[in-house]
Amino acid sequence: MASPTRNDCLALDSRDQLADFRNQFQLADDLIYLDGNSLGVLPRATKARLLDAVEIEWGQDLIKSWNKHGWMHLPTRVGDKIAGLIGAKAGQVVAADSTSINVYKVVSSALKMQKGRIKIISDQGNFPTDLYMVQGITNQIGRDKCQLNLVSPDDVISAIDDDTALVMLTQVDFRTGRIYDMDAITKAAHAKGALVCWDLCHSAGAIPVLLDECNVDFAVGCGYKYLNGGPGAPAFVYVAKRHLAKAFQPLSGWHGHASPFDFSTEFTPANTIESFLCGTPSVLAMIALEVSLDIWAEADMTAVRKKSMALCDLFIELVEDRCANHGFELISPRDANLRGSQVSFSHSDGFPITQALIAANVVGDFRAPNVLRFGFTPLYTSYVDVWDAVDRLVNIMATKSYDAPEFNVRGAVT
Amino acid sequence: MASPTRNDCLALDSRDQLADFRNQFQLADDLIYLDGNSLGVLPRATKARLLDAVEIEWGQDLIKSWNKHGWMHLPTRVGDKIAGLIGAKAGQVVAADSTSINVYKVVSSALKMQKGRIKIISDQGNFPTDLYMVQGITNQIGRDKCQLNLVSPDDVISAIDDDTALVMLTQVDFRTGRIYDMDAITKAAHAKGALVCWDLCHSAGAIPVLLDECNVDFAVGCGYKYLNGGPGAPAFVYVAKRHLAKAFQPLSGWHGHASPFDFSTEFTPANTIESFLCGTPSVLAMIALEVSLDIWAEADMTAVRKKSMALCDLFIELVEDRCANHGFELISPRDANLRGSQVSFSHSDGFPITQALIAANVVGDFRAPNVLRFGFTPLYTSYVDVWDAVDRLVNIMATKSYDAPEFNVRGAVT
Numbered sequence: 001m002a003s004p005t006r007n008d009c010l011a012l013d014s015r016d017q018l019a020d021f022r023n024q025f026q027l028a029d030d031l032i033y034l035d036g037n038s039l040g041v042l043p044r045a046t047k048a049r050l051l052d053a054v055e056i057e058w059g060q061d062l063i064k065s066w067n068k069h070g071w072m073h074l075p076t077r078v079g080d081k082i083a084g085l086i087g088a089k090a091g092q093v094v095a096a097d098s099t100s101i102n103v104y105k106v107v108s109s110a111l112k113m114q115k116g117r118i119k120i121i122s123d124q125g126n127f128p129t130d131l132y133m134v135q136g137i138t139n140q141i142g143r144d145k146c147q148l149n150l151v152s153p154d155d156v157i158s159a160i161d162d163d164t165a166l167v168m169l170t171q172v173d174f175r176t177g178r179i180y181d182m183d184a185i186t187k188a189a190h191a192k193g194a195l196v197c198w199d200l201c202h203s204a205g206a207i208p209v210l211l212d213e214c215n216v217d218f219a220v221g222c223g224y225k226y227l228n229g230g231p232g233a234p235a236f237v238y239v240a241k242r243h244l245a246k247a248f249q250p251l252s253g254w255h256g257h258a259s260p261f262d263f264s265t266e267f268t269p270a271n272t273i274e275s276f277l278c279g280t281p282s283v284l285a286m287i288a289l290e291v292s293l294d295i296w297a298e299a300d301m302t303a304v305r306k307k308s309m310a311l312c313d314l315f316i317e318l319v320e321d322r323c324a325n326h327g328f329e330l331i332s333p334r335d336a337n338l339r340g341s342q343v344s345f346s347h348s349d350g351f352p353i354t355q356a357l358i359a360a361n362v363v364g365d366f367r368a369p370n371v372l373r374f375g376f377t378p379l380y381t382s383y384v385d386v387w388d389a390v391d392r393l394v395n396i397m398a399t400k401s402y403d404a405p406e407f408n409v410r411g412a413v414t
Numbered sequence: 415m416a417s418p419t420r421n422d423c424l425a426l427d428s429r430d431q432l433a434d435f436r437n438q439f440q441l442a443d444d445l446i447y448l449d450g451n452s453l454g455v456l457p458r459a460t461k462a463r464l465l466d467a468v469e470i471e472w473g474q475d476l477i478k479s480w481n482k483h484g485w486m487h488l489p490t491r492v493g494d495k496i497a498g499l500i501g502a503k504a505g506q507v508v509a510a511d512s513t514s515i516n517v518y519k520v521v522s523s524a525l526k527m528q529k530g531r532i533k534i535i536s537d538q539g540n541f542p543t544d545l546y547m548v549q550g551i552t553n554q555i556g557r558d559k560c561q562l563n564l565v566s567p568d569d570v571i572s573a574i575d576d577d578t579a580l581v582m583l584t585q586v587d588f589r590t591g592r593i594y595d596m597d598a599i600t601k602a603a604h605a606k607g608a609l610v611c612w613d614l615c616h617s618a619g620a621i622p623v624l625l626d627e628c629n630v631d632f633a634v635g636c637g638y639k640y641l642n643g644g645p646g647a648p649a650f651v652y653v654a655k656r657h658l659a660k661a662f663q664p665l666s667g668w669h670g671h672a673s674p675f676d677f678s679t680e681f682t683p684a685n686t687i688e689s690f691l692c693g694t695p696s697v698l699a700m701i702a703l704e705v706s707l708d709i710w711a712e713a714d715m716t717a718v719r720k721k722s723m724a725l726c727d728l729f730i731e732l733v734e735d736r737c738a739n740h741g742f743e744l745i746s747p748r749d750a751n752l753r754g755s756q757v758s759f760s761h762s763d764g765f766p767i768t769q770a771l772i773a774a775n776v777v778g779d780f781r782a783p784n785v786l787r788f789g790f791t792p793l794y795t796s797y798v799d800v801w802d803a804v805d806r807l808v809n810i811m812a813t814k815s816y817d818a819p820e821f822n823v824r825g826a827v828t
Binding site for chain 1: 440442447449452453455456460461464465468469471472473474476477478479480485511512513514515518522526538542543545546547549550551553554555564636638644645646647648649662663664665666667668669670671675676677678679680681692693694695696697698699700702772777779781782
């Protein structure tokens with residue numbers, strides 16, 4: 001059966017109930033941006049809101065804005081908006097710091113709660129910074145108090161034992177897009193008395209997440225990928241309500257104090273999710289993130305997921321049909337139910353092909369050693385975008401234009 | 415001798431070599447802002463620079479900006495600009511995270527470097543979050559590994575002993591403005607084998623700081639007070655070059671890795687000041703901070719200090735003369751050489767008087783239990799501002815207008 005035509009894709013777009021969301025984002029006409037899983041695009045409303053925050057809140061109202069414009073409540077207000085996207089009731093999420101810092105809070109907290117248990121189980125393919133943060137704790141408190149055990153994804157459940165403090169996994173693998181079964185793994189961990197922390201960097205805004213329903217203990221994630229909060233946007237941390245009274249985390253700065261403005265010399269934790277705050281938050285960054293969460297509040301996540309699966313399936317079908325015999329190998333799960341909102345292919349010339357695509361205004365990214373990674377963001381990506389992206393790839397492969405020297409110069413890619 | 419008149423102040427302003435800097439900041443006409451030690455004002459250039467960063471760097475160039483617009487180097491580039499203000503050669507400062515988080519990095523690092531020593535000495539009046547972070551570490555690793563010893567400011571040197579890992583002090587006291595002798599205390603600490611960490615939150619941009627010359631080990635500070643980087647601006651951390659190769663800090667996220675884009679599963683620290691980075695930085699917040707540092711780069715810190723001392727002396731003289739017998743007691747050092755860029759008075763009605771002043775467009779702040787605190791920022795505060803501020807205070811005291819009920823409602827103040 002022939003793969004869909006460009007007209008087929010235009011027809012799909014005309015029936016797409018999410019199509020209008022694209023107008024809420026700034027995207028250059030010819031750009032096909034398949035890297036929203038690395039840095040989400042700019043919502044059109046962000047500029048005006050930031051200007052207002054700069055001119056009026058900071059510039060004019062100055063210090064009064066902590067109360068007058070609710071700056072004090074930004075971390076919980078933004079956190080509650082994120083909660084709505086990840087299946088969490090209010091009062092369990094704050095926007096704060098970076099994902100790395102939030103991992104540190106959670107792992108430290110879990111070790112404290114799980115007195116005597118020292119193992120942190122994760123998988124070899126987890127995003128490195130999550131692993132680095134655990135290594136930092138081990139280096140700090142000793143291998144007799146914190147041990148990182150890395151296993152392959154299929155061995156996670158069997159690795160959980162009575163010495164496991166925490167199972168810490170990224171729900172959607174950043175390279176392949178493979179989705180872990182959150183419910184099954186959380187149950188398996190709990191059965192052994194272990195806690196779980198899910199990294200949602202590639203889940204939040206990408207797939208439906210059911211933290212409360214899965215009885216998850218902790219979760220972390222970032223604001224700058226699918227959430228479109230801007231480069232280096234504040235991250236978030238979720239702590240299940242049942243743990244809040246006893247979840248000690250050592251980055252106990254004044255914003256986590258029960259009464260920060262008492263200026264007492266003794267730390268008393270807030271006993272709410274605010275105890276996972278630390279220092280003064282970046283107000284401008286929080287405000288930029290909030291703008292995009294207000295767009296997300298209008299989106300139906302079931303519809304987003306359905307379109308995401310369709311876009312990814314279409315991409316796979318078109319690449320495998322139109323670029324057959326060009327050496328691409330699908331490394332993402334073929335079953336859309338097992339895959340996040342991204343598709344990855346391996347190719348021995350992955351790096352220069354990625355660069356040639358970027359030059360052709362199709363922005364995906366490359367992950368060493370040989371992975372071409374394409375993120376699909378249903379709020380601003382159309383079916384015809386997918387068709388055009390593959391069409392440009394077909395042209396690059398047919399002409400071997402990626403062989404040009406300028407496409408072989410390495411630089412940092414995030 | 416009579417205190418200066420308003421005309422005397424206007425004459426001082428006409429001879430002020432820093433007067434033109436005021437044009438670089440946005441300030442409402444009638445506002446006298448004496449709270450730049452809590453939240454610095456908005457530089458006029460910030461808005462356009464942020465708009466450019468949002469529209470062009472994020473909105474248009476998207477992920478490419480990490481290289482194209484140097485986002486990867488923001489923490490060190492901004493850090494080096496701060497270094498110039500605090501007497502540090504380049505390569506020893508990064509802009510990163512919050513002051514609280516940076517305190518955590520430094521204290522953890524010092525404990526690791528000072529194997530066997532467990533005491534952290536600080537003073538009872540230190541800004542609480544610095545103390546809270548040490549308490550967080552104690553709570554995490556145990557009182558046998560980390561003990562916070564709080565002494566009164568005069569007893570700091572005598573408290574340093576062979577068990578002291580780190581002396582951690584805020585150079586300029588946030589309540590009184592008293593300046594510690596950085597050189598003498600650093601020498602005394604080193605004589606006992608202790609390291610020092612200076613919190614520069616009320617020093618950077620307020621007084622000349624000589625970190626390298628004083629042989630300081632570590633320093634931290636914030637970007638949102640005298641540096642005018644915006645609400646919750648990134649903080650900074652200084653690590654003396656001689657310590658960089660061995661200063662392990664446990665918040666070892668990917669931006670502190672020697673090769674972050676190798677995505678290796680093992681953390682290898684950068685061995686440069688970048689090892690004190692952790693997660694992805696807030697790009698927009700970094701850019702806002704950089705704008706104001708570029709203004710600071712044009713300012714002569716000797717001239718800033720001279721004017722700061724003169725503004726503070728003038729304020730004290732006018733309050734003590736014109737508000738005599740109204741119950742104000744100076745709690746800042748009278749000798750300008752021993753005082754930062756702020757003046758504090760105690761008064762039993764400190765809270766409502768502060769509120770009445772704010773209503774009269776003189777913004778200072780209140781610190782429990784009875785402190786009125788006024789920050790003087792020579793780049794945008796004039797001598798006649800000081801005169802007018804006191805004149806409005808005189809009026810408030812004469813009419814007892816601060817007795818009004820609306821001035822007695824407490825709210826959060828930072």
